Amino acid sequence: MELRHCGxxxxxxxxxSLDEVAAVRAGLAEAAEHGELPGLLExxxxxxxxxxTVRPGSNGLHALREVLSRLDPTRAPERTPREVVLxxxxxxxxxxxxxxxxxxxxxxxxxxxxxxxYSVAFCGFAPxxxxxxxxPEPLRQPRLANPRTTVPAGSVGVAGxxxxxxxxxxPGGWRLIGRTDATLFDPRRDPPALLSxxxxxxxEVA
Numbered sequence: 001m002e003l004r005h006c007g008x009x010x011x012x013x014x015x016x017s018l019d020e021v022a023a024v025r026a027g028l029a030e031a032a033e034h035g036e037l038p039g040l041l042e043x044x045x046x047x048x049x050x051x052x053t054v055r056p057g058s059n060g061l062h063a064l065r066e067v068l069s070r071l072d073p074t075r076a077p078e079r080t081p082r083e084v085v086l087x088x089x090x091x092x093x094x095x096x097x098x099x100x101x102x103x104x105x106x107x108x109x110x111x112x113x114x115x116x117x118y119s120v121a122f123c124g125f126a127p128x129x130x131x132x133x134x135x136p137e138p139l140r141q142p143r144l145a146n147p148r149t150t151v152p153a154g155s156v157g158v159a160g161x162x163x164x165x166x167x168x169x170x171p172g173g174w175r176l177i178g179r180t181d182a183t184l185f186d187p188r189r190d191p192p193a194l195l196s197x198x199x200x201x202x203x204e205v206a
Contacts, residue, residue, distance in 0.1 A: 010053040023076035031067045045122040087206035092176035102138035112136045118201040128167035128185025130195035135163045147173030154179045
């Protein structure tokens with residue numbers, strides 16, 4: 001675990017794995033709830049880092065060092081995560097490709113994808129886009145060789161070790177296996193994003 005300053009009021013915690021990111025993010029969130037991170041403004045997890053921003057003049061970065069010295073990055077605090085269920089119509093344009101690559105039938109791909117329990121590792125790429133871990137091994141497949149210029153909002157796809165749903169229409173190279181009508185991002189909602197780091201997610205056939 002390495003700590004790098006990002007200006008006077010932010011620091012980047014560098015870690016070795018998604019599991020360590022999840023443990024450190026959860027540990028810092030718990031410390032903030034107990035008043036041990038004064039002035040904390042935001043925790044932003046990514047694939048191998050957690051960005052911590054604090055209020056100017058709060059002395060939060062000094063407290064961050066003390067909290068990190070006590071954290072075990074291999075063990076997350078005991079917390080009850082929020083669970084979100086996303087209904088999916090499994091009719092994506094790459095469903096046959098995913099099935100062929102995995103050596104499975106279409107309905108077996110659907111059964112695998114819906115049977116797994118996922119967690120939000122981090123958010124990025126677009127507002128409300130959550131990278132979910134927990135994808136069964138046969139469905140862990142590379143991105144498309146030629147990304148699409150437009151992926152419809154609500155598209156559910158797989159890429160590498162992740163699965164995700166596109167909150168808005170955008171370019172993308174994930175293999176699309178279905179679509180959801182869930183509103184993944186709404187700036188008028190509080191919070192705007194439906195999914196947050198640490199949430200548990202399940203997919204079910206719509």
